[in-house]
Amino acid sequence: MVDIAQQAAIKPASARHAVAAPALVPLKSIESGQWRALAQRAVEPNGYYLPGWALAVSATARGRTDASALAAFDGSSKRLIGLMPVTSLRRAWKIPLPALVSAHPYGTLCSPLIDRDATVEAAASLLRQAREAGAHALVLNDVALDGAAMNALKQVLDRDGLKPRVLSSYIRASLDATQDSETLLRDALGTKKLKELRRQRHRLEEHGPVVFDVARKPEEITPALETFLQLEASGWKGKRGTALLQHAGDATFIRRAIPALAETAQCEIITLRAGTTPVAAGIVLRHQDRAFFFKLGIDERFARYSPGVQLTLDLTRHLCADPAISSADSTASADHPMINPIWRERFAIGDVLIPLRRHDPVVALIHGALVGLNVAHEAARRVIRLLRK
CATH class of the missing domain: 3.40.630 (Aminopeptidase)
Known part of the structure; x- marks a missing residue:
């Protein structure tokens, strides 16, 4: 089975010319000035999706190179209003199903950059491009579940009669500075x-x-x-x-x-x-x-x-x-023994499955595969903990 990027590339010519820009583009092709300007206007901060960081990860970091991106632009000014680094589900976890996964930025936060002045437009464009790339679902790892970026995506999903599914979650320490x-x-x-x-x-x-x-x-x-x-x-x-x-x-x-x-x-x-x-x-x-x-x-x-x-x-x-x-994210795991007693504020982080089509049986397959993967990972973690003891 071809991955998402390949599926987009082999669409008929009429479908390819129906959109103004490719649904998926190389992350490194995003113009740096536009990216930095979007980061300044982002409705929710994410230091791991700043261009200096994310491009270095995609260029050389082990297992994280050559990420693609969903990029949303304002219809009139062509200003970048949304950015979501992604990779295929096949590449991320060797699951040959048509989904895109947030590209891991060597940090534990993958909330996308969404323009605070065009939150709904940007979120809708990102989801639309994922569909045009052939994806049936988006998997967002390590997102702030009640953050402004996720809330923008939820607003668009609710409008379209779709509901995100939280695959896993935990509470993370933060600082009220x-x-x-x-x-x-x-x-x-x-x-x-x-x-x-x-x-x-x-x-x-x-x-x-x-x-x-x-x-x-x-x-x-x-x-x-x-x-x-x-x-x-x-x-x-x-x-x-x-x-x-x-x-x-x-x-x-x-x-x-x-x-x-x-x-x-x-x-x-x-x-x-x-x-x-x-x-x-x-x-x-x-x-x-x-x-x-x-x-x-x-x-x-x-x-x-x-x-x-x-x-x-x-x-x-x-x-x-x-x-x-005004605040600091510990970017630590749940119940971290060092940081949790010191930084006492908390917020929810989770992995979220976003369906892109209504009543789509493929989404159920994707969900089942990811649940099975989480079970296997948790079993492996238990074995590792026992061996370390």
Whole structure:
């Protein structure tokens, strides 16, 4: 069976000329100026679909290259008003059924970019193009279930008599950065826990003055990124073979993406040092008024001092003190043991199946295949957890 892109390519000539632009286009063909302008107007921020990040992922990241896109344009001005990076269901999960899946951006958020000034028009155009590409369904992974982008899609689906189906969901930690940081931390952790963390920090100071550093400028970002990569590879991710440095494509992607975002002030690398020794580092993306805590690496020789928690406390203070940031997405898994006790706000993230045609039996096949896939994945995760114990 051919995949979605091939199906679109072999339509009769009359069908191909019935639309003004191809239903699917290479992600790299989207004009960068238009993309950046859309990101500024997006109804919901998503740091992982910024052009500097998403194009680096699609160019080199392991298993994520050569993504396609559904792109919506305003009918009169030809202004880009919607963007949804996608791949075929066959390519994503080896399921040979006619569906498109949100292209995974090496982050845990795939909410599409939708123009706040044309939400319904953009959402309708994205769904229409998916149909024209031959898809019977869209599968959106890791979307904010109550976010503005999903609400725009729901509005169009409701108008067309269609209902999305939530395949799986979980509650994720976030930060309300409009609060006073010290009050927030005291309410979240309590005085006893904060006292213990202060004691650990004093012990860490025996190795040298403890300094929290934020790299923003392009010339600062490159050395800070290498520090982060070394820390990540030195810890448990390195032992499991999942550190960015351990895969050439992933290392190339991150070394392209971070400087690109630094050029537009949409990335920071935070580092905690004891004297001259970096003990923890993290990558933070910024889009509109929201921050995204991408990854954290620590020097496990200092584990007794909770360096990851210490870094997160400083990041919390840093974000709460920044008037440009009102919230932060932890981009963490459910019940994350480190971030959940500190960032106490919550929102729902899920995988959603969007049917594109009414009373379509193919959608039921797609739904059944995805449910079976989720069951298999969960069984595999249980086995892995047991083996690790």
